[in-house]
Amino acid sequence: MSVTTFSQAPSMAAVARFGWRLLRRKPSAELWLFLSCQIFAVTIVCGILLFTQRIEWAIYSENAKLMAADLLVESSRAIDQKPLAQWQQYASEQELQTASSIRLSSMLYFEGALQLTEVRAVGQAYPLRGQLTIAPDLSAQPSVATVMPSQGEVWLDARTARGLAAMPGDFVELGSVRLKFVQVLHDEPGLVLPSLGLSGRALMNENDLSETGLLSAGSRATYTWLLAGEHARIEHMMQWLTPQLGPHQRVFSSQQGSQRTTRTIERAKSFLNLGGATALLLALVATLVTAYKYLEREQHSVAVWKAAGFSSSLLSRGYLLQFAAWWLGASVLGCAAGFTLQAAGFYAIRDWVGVSAGYSWQPFILAVLTALFCLVCFALPVVQGLSKVSPMRLLRSGTGLKGATYTLLWLLPAFTLLLHTFSENWQATLAVVGSLLLLVIFCWLLVALLVMGLQRFLALTQTKIMALMPVVYLGLRAFSRQRRPSQIRTTALAMTLSLLVVVVSLRSELLTGWQTQIPDAAPNYFALNITESERDRWHEYGDEAGISSQGLFPVARARLVAINGQPTAERAANNPDAQRALSREMVMTEAATLPLGNKVVLGQWHGNHQQASVSVEQSIAQQLDIELGDKLQFSFANQAVEVEVGSIRSLNWNSMQPNFYFILSPPLLKAYPYTYMTSFLAVPQQADALYELGSQFPAVALIDVGDLMAQVKSVLDRVGLAVQALAVVTVFAALLVLVASLRASLDDRLHEQSILRALGGQAATLKRIAMVELGFSGLVAGLVGCGSGALFVFLLGRQVFELPMALGLGTAVWVLVISVAAVIAVGLAILNRVYAVSPLVIWRKS
Amino acid sequence: MTTAKTLALSAHNLTRALQLGEQQIEIFSAIDFAVAAGQSCAILGASGSGKTTLLGVLAGMDPPDTGVVDVKWGDQTFNIYEHDEDWRAALRGKMMGFVFQNFQLIPDMTALDNVLLPLQLLNNGDEAVAKQWLHKVGLGERLNHYPRQLSGGEQQRVALARAFAHEPALLLADEPTGSLDAKTASMIMDLLFDLHRSTHSTMVLVTHDRQLAARCDTIFELDTNE
Structure with missing residues (x-):
């Protein structure tokens, strides 16, 4: 045999035989968990994308029905x-x-x-x-x-x-x-x-x-x-x-829909992006943890094969083949699971959603790509690590792992790329990745700080706590002793809890917030075209019929034609939002008193004293770049009038009162043809009075906004479903991380517990110690989750969703309780084996 | 806890088999075993003869298929398998000390913590006692070192300190020098027998080394044909 024979690349047949041999082995618990994590990642992507896409289509379909097109x-x-x-x-x-x-x-x-x-x-x-x-x-x-x-x-x-x-x-x-x-x-x-x-x-x-x-x-x-x-x-x-x-x-x-639903859908989509990304990240973290554990487990086998003369290239290719087979399996199973889950979810709400939305291939393709990412990010480093395992390991245990550390370096860019594939928007992707990165760093540092604080505290108070509460001391000691795994587990959990806090906060603010802001007695009808001559009669009829209007606003249509002498068409040339705002005639009013729900944020309300002044709503002022003191020229029925901006206002668009972008100082408006508009509440029992109102005032237009509100609510309900479904998936992903990290520590725990039981530790005592350790982990995760969640809610509310949002104390308490209970329950369920097995079995194994 | 009373151990008609798949493998059957209070007894046998399993059964960790294990404590005698696992664990914690072949120290605990932990599990947790025992085995300067920072011999000395720290009446040692070189092994065995004598404890030593077994008061030989 020549020397070159030794360095020959292995044949395809040899690789296939070895790969097949690897696949036929009885799967270890680590392998099952690794595969489950991969399948779960694919399921998340496929299921969430399909579900949200179909919900989105249902929403668009609802909008389309409202628009007739x-x-x-x-x-x-x-x-x-x-x-x-x-x-x-x-x-x-x-x-x-x-x-x-x-x-x-x-x-x-x-x-x-x-x-x-x-x-x-x-x-x-x-x-x-x-x-x-x-x-x-x-x-x-x-x-x-x-x-x-x-x-x-x-x-x-x-x-x-x-x-x-x-x-x-x-x-x-x-x-x-x-x-x-x-x-x-x-x-x-x-x-x-x-x-x-x-x-x-x-x-x-x-x-x-x-x-x-x-x-x-x-x-x-x-x-x-x-x-x-x-x-x-x-x-x-x-x-x-x-x-x-x-x-x-x-x-x-139909994708734009009404302004209010559009805003809500956009907010919900931002949240779904963030939530889906978090769930996926958690699944990837779980995959990483289990991949590392799998690598640790496989080292011995690889060392044996190497000692038996298997080449590194044969081993690498064989393992790669095995991972490729898993990729295929995970893709198929994950897609099937994702499809089934979303179909089940959709079936459960079919009456509510009310439309049959179709499918697209995109979620399936992206899900398979996710599995490929898992393969590239986790399998390749594992293969790389295994190919470097030295057969010396058989002679000298503890030869360290190589290559696995680089996995972390792969994770971030790969994850970013993966997200971009979903969103097709770099800005949104980087915003989500940046937010998550900040969340990870924030949680990690906070947990590290708490663990360090705990270590210091235990060192100072060891004797006292040990004398008073030995189980508590030993539980806390176990948490702080296993610093790295505790930190990974707690950080992952804290991240999830952060997201839960956001979900809970958004659930009430994003979806029902605007509805709850509407008072019970909010008007549900708008009346337009009331003439000056009908004004008094309108009041009289309203009093008789028990329909009380919220005040009559004089209105006239006008077009904003110039700002500081510059034609608005020029000014808005590069601003589509502004073009849209200027493309229509606006409904103007005049008022001496600031209308209910309005608040001056800049300048001074004109009242009755100033002349030729206008108060501008802040969002339109922002769109058109209008500032205090600017001169606005309006065209009322081809008659130009110039007014100075005296104040900028914010207002509550959900007040169901007549709201205006521009309010002139009196008596500017009444110099032009005008009518009045108002809003009022009419209950169903007043239907006859409404018909009578129509007969009495045939030229008056009545708009039933109650129907509109009901339509908007139905759209919001669908959005709410998507958000809730995502919350469930995210919690599941977090549980997976918890299971993966506890499972990864199971061998060490089995070993440690067997020693302690051999040395006289009673199973019940050891279980109580574990409960304290797990409970404390849940508590730290809960505290950090609430802290970071509150910050996240505040920032999201301010920067993304444009809602004033804060974490409620009740929510925080619930999150803490759930966190502690879930970690103890899941932890004990997994670790129960530790206390059930005879210490001799583990002793014999070691 | 002190060992004012002494402990004798005896077993009768012990049988233990393992189920491997559909096959049942008998490890030993109808064994009678005894060690008198304060005496040392070596369980001698080749690999696979069931030495470690027998030690586990005697320690109350692995219930036998048949037979009884009696502990005589002062005037009282009780069959340990008439009690549940928690009771037997408590018995081990109070009256037994263990020395393992692979030391079995907890890797992320210092030498001091490894000795202290069993004491803490007994609600004692006296750090001074743990330090004193580490001094006795010559590791007074290595209290805060982790197992990975200690040699094999030093790790086994930590294990000895841990085994004797609560002054057990019965010491169970499973091939305590199996992972050590001859010179270190000899030092460890000297230390083990010194401690056994000074504490007047009863000792059961599992070994395959006849020379080592000869240092014990009695020898119980297990062979695969038995």
């Missing part, structure tokens, strides 16, 4: 045929459905009665999402409409019908046409974006509209082009369409 373009002028034809063409290439509607306000006449009504003219394709419900007469139960009004027909809502005293079968006049009232209109999509100004509703065929003569030049109509289709194509269409829109056109997508 997945995407819509609204225009205050008729959309030119040429661009519209191009859009239609592109939409058809993208396989998107389209429809259109025109909305305008007009008077309906019937036998001398007239009623101001919001009329929507639609084709048969309307609505693309959601459904209309109609009834053949006022008292009949509504059912879903399968076709839209035919030519010559109109559907009226109950308020309009009552206002006109018209019955189905009657002919009502709209402009110059007579339309037959055939159905009573009930629910209608698109109400989430109510236009200000109209009240009753009517639905007619779009082909009748031109004959009405209502669409003359300058008439106020809203033209809507609606689209629906596959999620990704809609997103693409929106990106394609947005730059082509004119100054009078706005685009809305």
Whole structure:
């Protein structure tokens, strides 16, 4: 045999044989745990992504139902045929459905009665999402409409019908046409974006509209082009369409929804990113702990094989083959588990969610990638470590591990890359990784500090505590003695508890916070278009009917045209938010008294004393870069007025009161055409009074925001589900870390306990000592978790979620109790074996 | 605790078998064993003869399949397997001391803590006593050293200090020099017998070394054919 024969690379067959031999071995507990952690990591990624994606789709679908489309373009002028034809063409290439509607306000006449009504003219394709419900007469139960009004027909809502005293079968006049009232209109999509100004509703065929003569030049109509289709194509269409829109056109997508739900969904998504990342990180930490333990276990076998003449390359490749097989197994099992879990979760809430959301391949691909990351991050260093094991280990025990330390260096960049694959957003990824890193460092240092403090305390008080409470002393001593494992375990647990604290805090603040801020007697109706002449009568009627308005605000529409003499179009050229804010007419009011729920944050409230002053809401001031003393030029019905910014206000958008971006000092506004608006509370028993109100004030528009609130709540409930599901997964991940770290210390504990039992330690005493040790670990984790969680809640609330959030004392106490109880329960469940096995068995093994 | 009373140990008709899968392996059967109070007895036998198992059975750690183990303490005699494991553990803690072949020190405890811990488990925890015993075995200067910082001989001396610190009436030693070189082994055995004599304890020594066994008052030989 030549010398080169010895250095030959092993054949594929030899590697395969060795790899197969490794796979066929009876799996050790470490191996099971390692595989479980990998499978769990894949399950988390697959399950969470699938679940949240489907919940998100359900939310978008709900929004789409409210909008009657997945995407819509609204225009205050008729959309030119040429661009519209191009859009239609592109939409058809993208396989998107389209429809259109025109909305305008007009008077309906019937036998001398007239009623101001919001009329929507639609084709048969309307609505693309959601459904209309109609009834053949006022008292009949509504059912879903399968076709839209035919030519010559109109559907009226109950308020309009009552206002006109018209019955189905009657002919009502709209402009110059007579339309037959055939159905009573009930629910209608698109109400989430109510236009200000109209009240009753009517639905007619779009082909009748031109004959009405209502669409003359300058008439106020809203033209809507609606689209629906596959999620990704809609997103693409929106990106394609947005730059082509004119100054009078706005685009809305179901993903934007209403401002309030959008904000909540964005907050929830931020949280899901952070929570999912934490759960994944915990699973990876558990994998790391078990990988290290597996490496420790395998060293002896590798030393034996090396002594028997197996080459390092054969061993490396054989182990790599084994890990690759595990990767495949973990991928398949993890994906199956993730799919099953989310399907079970979704099945449990199918009635609540109410839509059947589909699946995409993305979560599965990302889950398999996660398993690959686990393989690269943990398996390769293990293989590297094993290939360096010296056969001398057989002769001299304690030859240290090499290569495993580098795993930690791999973990951070690999984890960052993995997260980026999920979020596809470097900023969000780095923010999440940075937050977690800070949390790890913070928890680690805090735990280290507490352990050091404990060691010092025990050294100083040893005799006294030992005399008074020997079990407590020995338990605390055990905790501080096993500093490194205690610290890893406690830090991992503290991190989870931090997250739990955030979940609990967010659960109440993020999801129900805005609802609980709304007082019980909050108004649920807005009334618009009350004229000066109707003002006193409105008050009188309200007093009679027991409907008390929250105060009448004079309102007029105006457009902000210049800031400090600079046209706003120029100023907002590079700011899409500002462009959006300026693209519409704003509803202005004037007031001498600061409205309820408003608070001046800069400058001074104008009151009655200053002239030509305006108070600006702070978010719009920020968007448009408006400062105190700036001169704002508004255009009221083509008449320009310039006012100085006297104050910047914050306000509570959840107050359900009329809220305004701009409040002028009196009597500026009343120099222009204005009406009044107000809000009031009406209970269901006051339905008749409301109908009567409609008859008494036919031009007044009533908007039922109670429905809107219910719709928003239903969306928030879905978001809440996702957050809760994630909390459960994270807790499970933390338990996995706890189990992994306790399991990793099991051999040492078995050994130690067998010595102590041989030396006369009673199992019950040793168990009590372990309980003190575990309980203290839980207590430290709880304290650190609460501390870091409180800080995290505060920072998240301030920087990310824009909510004033703080940790409640009750929550902190609960977290502490749960932490101590969980660590003792899980710890004793795992360590029970230590006390059940005869010390002689372990003694013989060692 | 002092050893004013002495302890004698006897066993009758001991049988112990191990279940390995579906196969039952008999380790020893129908053994009678006795060691008088204050005497030393060597259990001699080849590897696999069941010496360590017998020691475990005598120490109350491994119930035999048949037979009894009697401890005679002053005027009282009791079968230790009539009592539960906690009772037997307490008996070991109060009356028995152990010396193991691989020292069995707790690695993340100092020499002092290793000696102190059994005392603390007995609610005694007198640090002065632990220090005194470490001085006796010649490790007065190594109190705060960890096992990894001590040689094999030094580790076994810590184990001896731990075994004698609570002045047990019965000392059980399992191949105490099995992991040591000849010179160190001889020193350790001298120390062990000195301590045995000075404390008037009864001693059971498991060994495969006939020369070492010959230093004991009696020899009990186990062989695989027995």
